[in-house]
Amino acid sequence: DQQVKQNSPSLSVQEGRISILNCDYTNSMFDYFLWYKKYPAEGPTFLISISSIKDKNEDGRFTVFLNKSAKHLSLHIVPSQPGDSAVYFCAASAVGGTYKYIFGTGTRLKVLA
């Protein structure tokens, strides 16, 4: 049972435009969400997070939106840059004290120069 889903395996965007990566989840107990970026041969790098008490969090070019009623979150990258080309994973953790992450399968973003 995939509790965190990234339904788009890949996305191509022109440099300077907006990249929108989507993530859906099924577990209403999730209360903390994160986005990670992963380059080949490296570990995931933390990008941005959001708590379930918020619906938006912004950090520079990266903004995460959370729609709890739809169980949906998205990552917006504006403007997109070629260096943003990577695999992006969303992750979620649930109340309960363990803080283990449930990861989506990732979306490969390619920013075209």
Place this chain on the structure above:
Amino acid sequence: DSGVTQTPKHLITATGQRVTLRCSPRSGDLSVYWYQQSLDQGLQFLIQYYNGEERAKGNILERFSAQQFPDLHSELNLSSLELGDSALYFCASSVGLNNQPQHFGDGTRLSIL
């Protein structure tokens, strides 16, 4: 550089063998997490330790075990290896038991021949 160190980077071995993967967390982090990433899959949570004690278990096989030592480094032991155990194994660490980002090492790529 996340500050999380994993060794070795690559490991090639045969079916039936046993291997040990090592992880040194970021300075000051008490929690260590292990994840497995098989081909084209998301990261699957295996196990978490906090300050030397096991805190949570995920989909970890009985052939796998882990421990966290007094100096907070952790080892993941994989025994009776099967072809399907070939994967990337990531270690992550975080400060404690609250919703803070986990920081990942660059992983150990395990290949079973």
